[in-house]
Amino acid sequence: MLRALRSYLNDLDKAGSGDVLLSDKALLNLKNLESITRSPSHAGEENGPASLEEIKQRLERVEGVPTLRDRMVFATGTPLSRLMFVGEAPGQEEEKQGEPFVGPAGKLLTRIIETMGMRRDEVYITNIVKFRPRVDGESQGTANRKPSPGEMRTFIPFLADEINVVKPELIIALGGTAMAGLLGIESSVSSARGTLHKFKDCPVIVTYHPSFLLRSGSNSDKRKLWEDMLFAMEHLKMPISEKQRNYFRS
Numbered sequence: 001m002l003r004a005l006r007s008y009l010n011d012l013d014k015a016g017s018g019d020v021l022l023s024d025k026a027l028l029n030l031k032n033l034e035s036i037t038r039s040p041s042h043a044g045e046e047n048g049p050a051s052l053e054e055i056k057q058r059l060e061r062v063e064g065v066p067t068l069r070d071r072m073v074f075a076t077g078t079p080l081s082r083l084m085f086v087g088e089a090p091g092q093e094e095e096k097q098g099e100p101f102v103g104p105a106g107k108l109l110t111r112i113i114e115t116m117g118m119r120r121d122e123v124y125i126t127n128i129v130k131f132r133p134r135v136d137g138e139s140q141g142t143a144n145r146k147p148s149p150g151e152m153r154t155f156i157p158f159l160a161d162e163i164n165v166v167k168p169e170l171i172i173a174l175g176g177t178a179m180a181g182l183l184g185i186e187s188s189v190s191s192a193r194g195t196l197h198k199f200k201d202c203p204v205i206v207t208y209h210p211s212f213l214l215r216s217g218s219n220s221d222k223r224k225l226w227e228d229m230l231f232a233m234e235h236l237k238m239p240i241s242e243k244q245r246n247y248f249r250s
């Protein structure tokens with residue numbers, strides 16, 4: 001894609017077009033491309049992993065967590081993104097498809113990302129725990145549960161490695177479990193919203209988990225989550241239209 005864009009711009013240059021008019025959407029795409037062309041990643045420094053593939057291979061070998069099921073669900077999206085979403089752990093649908101956030105909560109997350117003006121494959125989506133937590137042995141059907149603090153502690157070093165490779169400019173922690181795992185904050189999501197926190201050097205904001213919104217259905221909760229996304233977009237200096245500013249205002 002970058003090669004095609006470069007050749008297109010070269011052609012325009014040769015044809016003598018000094019200026020190119022871009023729509024808001026094209027500008028937004030270019031802003032996302034900035035992440036692709038930003039200075040090379042320092043992944044691999046301090047003996048950290050050189051790539052997501054390496055982290056994935058290390059995760060395959062994680063042993064001794066019998067409270068989790070066996071199928072790994074790694075991340076999705078692009079490691080070149082400036083924005084990373086972190087959830088808690090895969091559920092039944094994610095385990096079946098081998099991809100995070102593809103069930104009902106995931107569909108809502110995809111809609112949120114699109115409403116922000118991006119595509120799902122333009123951001124990076126991951127979970128703290130990469131295996132579905134076990135409930136009552138093997139045949140747990142649709143039953144899902146939140147990962148325990150101990151399960152999360154096992155996986156935080158892997159997430160820290162992912163963050164070190166992707167180097168997002170912002171992480172959005174989805175829900176109280178991701179917030180507790182990433183930031184060690186045990187209070188309510190409501191009280192931690194609206195502030196820039198830090199995981200190591202990386203800025204983090206906290207918002208409600210999409211599954212909370214599905215349960216709540218309330219317009220005022222939708223607006224609160226949306227205000228958190230506007231906060232994220234402002235932090236990333238993304239263009240925000242008047243229409244976007246006013247979503248879910250009653």
Ligand code: URA
Nearest residue numbers: 087088089090100101
């Ligand atoms: N909830 C999460 O926290 N992560 C998923 O991948 C799916 C649902």
